[in-house]
Amino acid sequence: MALDIKDYNSPHQPTWCPGCGNFGIHMAMKKALMELNISPSETVITFDIGCNGNGADTVGTYVFKSLHGRSVAVAIGAHLANRKFTTIATIGDGGCFHEGLDHIVNAIKSNYDITILIHNNQNFALTTGQATVTTPQGKKMYGLPEGKPERDIDINAFLMSLKPTFFAKGYSGDLLQLTDIIKKAIKHRGCSIVEISQLCPSYNRECTPQWFNENIIKLDTLEKYSPRSIKDANNIVEEMTKTKKIYTGIIYIDDSVPTFYDRLASRKGVLTEASEEVKEYNINELLKYCN
Amino acid sequence: MCTNRTIVKIGGESGQGINTVGRMFTQSINRIGLSTFSSREYPSLIKGGVASYQVDVSNKEIFTSAKKQHILCCMSEKSLHRYLPDMLENGVVIYDGEELEFSPDEEIELQKKNIHIIYLNSEKIALESGGTKIMANAVLLGFIWKVLKQDPEILIEEVLEMLSDKKIDEEAEKQCLLAGYNNPQYRDDLSKALDLPKPLQTNRKLLITGNEAIALGSLAAGMRAFYGYPMTPATSILKFLGETAHETNIVFKQAENEITAALMVMGSMYMGTRAMTATSGGGFDLMIETVSCCGISETPFVVVLAQRIGAGTGVPTWTGTGDINAAVKGGHGDFPRCVISVSDAESNFVLIQKAFNIADKYQLPVIVLSEKQVAEAIYSIEKLPTTEKVERGLQQGENRYEITDSGISPRWVPQKDFKPYIHTSDEHTEDGQSTENAEEVKAMSKKRERKMESLKSELPEPQLYGSSSAKTIFVGYGSSKNALLDTIQERDDIAYLHYDYIFPLKTEKLMKLVEEGKRLILIENNQSGQFGKLITEETSYQFKEKLLKYDGRSFCFEDILDYLNN
Numbered sequence: 143m144a145l146d147i148k149d150y151n152s153p154h155q156p157t158w159c160p161g162c163g164n165f166g167i168h169m170a171m172k173k174a175l176m177e178l179n180i181s182p183s184e185t186v187i188t189f190d191i192g193c194n195g196n197g198a199d200t201v202g203t204y205v206f207k208s209l210h211g212r213s214v215a216v217a218i219g220a221h222l223a224n225r226k227f228t229t230i231a232t233i234g235d236g237g238c239f240h241e242g243l244d245h246i247v248n249a250i251k252s253n254y255d256i257t258i259l260i261h262n263n264q265n266f267a268l269t270t271g272q273a274t275v276t277t278p279q280g281k282k283m284y285g286l287p288e289g290k291p292e293r294d295i296d297i298n299a300f301l302m303s304l305k306p307t308f309f310a311k312g313y314s315g316d317l318l319q320l321t322d323i324i325k326k327a328i329k330h331r332g333c334s335i336v337e338i339s340q341l342c343p344s345y346n347r348e349c350t351p352q353w354f355n356e357n358i359i360k361l362d363t364l365e366k367y368s369p370r371s372i373k374d375a376n377n378i379v380e381e382m383t384k385t386k387k388i389y390t391g392i393i394y395i396d397d398s399v400p401t402f403y404d405r406l407a408s409r410k411g412v413l414t415e416a417s418e419e420v421k422e423y424n425i426n427e428l429l430k431y432c433n
Numbered sequence: 434m435c436t437n438r439t440i441v442k443i444g445g446e447s448g449q450g451i452n453t454v455g456r457m458f459t460q461s462i463n464r465i466g467l468s469t470f471s472s473r474e475y476p477s478l479i480k481g482g483v484a485s486y487q488v489d490v491s492n493k494e495i496f497t498s499a500k501k502q503h504i505l506c507c508m509s510e511k512s513l514h515r516y517l518p519d520m521l522e523n524g525v526v527i528y529d530g531e532e533l534e535f536s537p538d539e540e541i542e543l544q545k546k547n548i549h550i551i552y553l554n555s556e557k558i559a560l561e562s563g564g565t566k567i568m569a570n571a572v573l574l575g576f577i578w579k580v581l582k583q584d585p586e587i588l589i590e591e592v593l594e595m596l597s598d599k600k601i602d603e604e605a606e607k608q609c610l611l612a613g614y615n616n617p618q619y620r621d622d623l624s625k626a627l628d629l630p631k632p633l634q635t636n637r638k639l640l641i642t643g644n645e646a647i648a649l650g651s652l653a654a655g656m657r658a659f660y661g662y663p664m665t666p667a668t669s670i671l672k673f674l675g676e677t678a679h680e681t682n683i684v685f686k687q688a689e690n691e692i693t694a695a696l697m698v699m700g701s702m703y704m705g706t707r708a709m710t711a712t713s714g715g716g717f718d719l720m721i722e723t724v725s726c727c728g729i730s731e732t733p734f735v736v737v738l739a740q741r742i743g744a745g746t747g748v749p750t751w752t753g754t755g756d757i758n759a760a761v762k763g764g765h766g767d768f769p770r771c772v773i774s775v776s777d778a779e780s781n782f783v784l785i786q787k788a789f790n791i792a793d794k795y796q797l798p799v800i801v802l803s804e805k806q807v808a809e810a811i812y813s814i815e816k817l818p819t820t821e822k823v824e825r826g827l828q829q830g831e832n833r834y835e836i837t838d839s840g841i842s843p844r845w846v847p848q849k850d851f852k853p854y855i856h857t858s859d860e861h862t863e864d865g866q867s868t869e870n871a872e873e874v875k876a877m878s879k880k881r882e883r884k885m886e887s888l889k890s891e892l893p894e895p896q897l898y899g900s901s902s903a904k905t906i907f908v909g910y911g912s913s914k915n916a917l918l919d920t921i922q923e924r925d926d927i928a929y930l931h932y933d934y935i936f937p938l939k940t941e942k943l944m945k946l947v948e949e950g951k952r953l954i955l956i957e958n959n960q961s962g963q964f965g966k967l968i969t970e971e972t973s974y975q976f977k978e979k980l981l982k983y984d985g986r987s988f989c990f991e992d993i994l995d996y997l998n999n
Binding site: 181220 | 456459640641642649654655657660673676677678679680681683684685686689690693696697698700701702703704705706707722723726730811817820821822823846847848849850851852853854855856857858864866867
């Protein structure tokens with residue numbers, strides 16, 4: 143039976159602000175799963191705490207709404223237990239680059255076969271607009287009437303420095319492109335990072351749809367760009383640092399790196415998943431390893 | 434005091450090969466048909482310091498190290514001075530080196546106790562016997578064997594078998610063992626006070642550490658994923674599971690940190706496998722947010738918390754049970770959990786399996802408390818108990834968080850075409866939707882609380898060791914049991930009430946003893962008597978007597994006797 147986008151919805155309505163970028167991101171995520179013919183009962187999505195986390199209730203797949211900054215590590219545990227599932231971790235820029243920074247670093251390093259969607263609204267929105275590392279320096283935020291004192295982190299350069307096997311940038315206001323990116327991210331065998339610029343009409347009012355339209359350049363409009371070229375990727379990241387423009391599309395992809403599981407010697411030739419293997423185990427053969 | 438017990442202590446610096454000598458001696462003694470209890474003391478450094486490997490030998494099962502030794506074999510001067518005061522009368526000291534100066538106090542002590550001192554330049558003897566420097570260990574071992582008047586053929590056979598995969602010159606090893614055994618410094622009077630107990634049986638014993646037993650138990654229970662991060666004294670669980678993964682085919686990952694390890698366990702458990710992590714107090718503190726999340730999201734979770742003594746970094750390679758509060762009360766919010774305490778090889782093996790069954794069936798975090806003393810001691814046992822049945826309590830249902838009388842909601846392993854469900858750290862309704870509604874918040878909290886009542890009714894009361902007519906009864910958990918069992922073998926006027934399950938707490942049996950007017954003594958390896966306070970909280974009973982030890986050393990039977998005699 144053909145899947146319908148409604149199959150990915152729970153009976154519950156979203157609680158996001160009108161105009162929130164999460165509507166677009168969720169629509170693209172569900173559309174991508176539907177177009178790839180991956181049913182809700184073959185999908186597990188882990189959520190962070192924050193505005194993106196409030197979307198957990200609205201999704202009809204297997205869902206784990208975990209802790210602030212921790213959705214990536216929970217997704218890794220879920221993925222290693224059953225790789226038959228498509229595993230997606232969603233996380234905000236605050237959770238990703240503050241509370242749980244080590245998780246994204248190690249997810250990329252280990253190259254688990256999961257997809258990570260970073261909802262970047264450039265602030266902690268659910269706690270009503272505090273600065274994150276992606277908030278521009280000097281911007282006045284909740285509790286910072288004189289403006290954010292520190293520099294912001296160049297997350298494009300940071301992520302590329304970790305040698306991700308899939309790195310893409312999307313925009314919550316471009317449903318078709320974002321759907322296409324998420325589909326490719328899911329299909330990529332390895333850790334796929336999709337960093338999504340997200341509208342936040344409540345706490346990032348400067349970045350209006352019009353502002354994004356003026357500042358986004360789609361990579362596929364460039365004459366010569368190969369996401370398989372590390373040189374092209376590094377050049378475009380440098381360009382973004384210099385010009386503050388946002389290039390969307392697949393920045394970099396490398397299919398040559400084995401996933402963590404592929405390298406796991408203990409699982410070579412095992413045809414089942416860990417979630418299918420729970421039963422009494424005879425340990426007699428292991429006694430020779432004692433003391 | 435120590436009837437039927439001969440005690441041999443190997444001392445030296447970390448990295449000098451004390452463990453090799455200790456292990457070889459333990460194995461060989463077991464081959465004769467005797468029982469041993471071996472424990473290691475070592476400082477938190479790689480080379481140097483003072484470390485020891487003590488082997489207590491008996492013809493009955495023993496569970497703790499005695500405080501003093503008959504034979505002390507030292508490879509460093511520092512270790513000799515450290516352990517010399519603990520010599521028993523007529524004992525033998527073997528020093529691996531040239532003649533030493535003793536302090537006047539030491540001289541008096543040596544004279545008074547009639548201690549024999551043998552200087553053995555083991556390295557020189559090894560080289561002269563055609564061996565290598567490293568075979569100096571064999572020379573020492575051979576000499577100890579002679580002092581104990583045992584058959585050298587058994588020693589040679591056992592040592593060569595142990596080294597069979599090491600590619601060593603077997604003839605040279607044998608000659609070094611014999612060179613020690615036949616060393617001319619041996620005199621008959623050395624052995625006079627050192628009759629080994631008569632072997633009672635000849636079954637080959639299994640030598641196993643607590644951590645090996647808990648790792649094996651986790652595998653027996655169908656654990657298929659282990660995520661760890663090194664921290665003494667839990668690290669050898671990680672080592673054992675990692676080094677056997679090629680055979681067990683488990684998913685094994687040394688995680689980036691304890692936070693990640695715990696989250697990975699939670700994610701894997703949600704997907705329906707059995708996963709585990711192991712750590713010590715500091716690592717557990719980092720995991721506690723995840724433990725709390727498992728509590729409200731009703732995700733099964735199993736962690737081994739192998740305790741050492743002290744706050745912060747504490748005394749990293751020494752024992753204690755100061756993390757009872759952390760295990761029972763750690764974490765924000767009220768949530769159900771189970772805390773179990775292991776005490777020896779068998780209980781490690783059995784209780785970790787129970788932990789998985791409880792975690793699955795009641796959908797809650799289970800914290801399995803171990804201690805350095807239990808984790809790293811080497812037990813000699815007949816065999817491990819029979820494997821427990823895997824019980825998961827899985828069933829499908831309409832709502833994942835259905836409100837039931839037992840508090841237990843339906844849970845099924847996520848799989849294609851089954852109804853998807855949410856696990857959430859938000860308070861939620863029966864279908865997992867976040868809620869702030871007062872009635873709903875209360876109803877779901879009450880549901881989880883009922884799981885604790887259901888669990889409590891399933892758990893056994895604590896076990897009484899010794900005679901029920903004894904007037905003096907110690908009450909404790911963990912490695913205290915071992916000191917008490919060794920003491921009860923000598924004295925039938927005391928008994929011991931032992932708790933495997935710390936939380937939820939069963940108190941009926943204890944309260945009956947209170948009513949009977951028994952003399953109850955709380956015994957704990959921590960400073961404040963944390964378990965005693967937990968009992969007070971539950972029953973309002975306050976222990977009048979407490980035997981507390983918090984210097985990093987475990988209880989030995991001498992501690993119990995000293996307490997009773999003073």
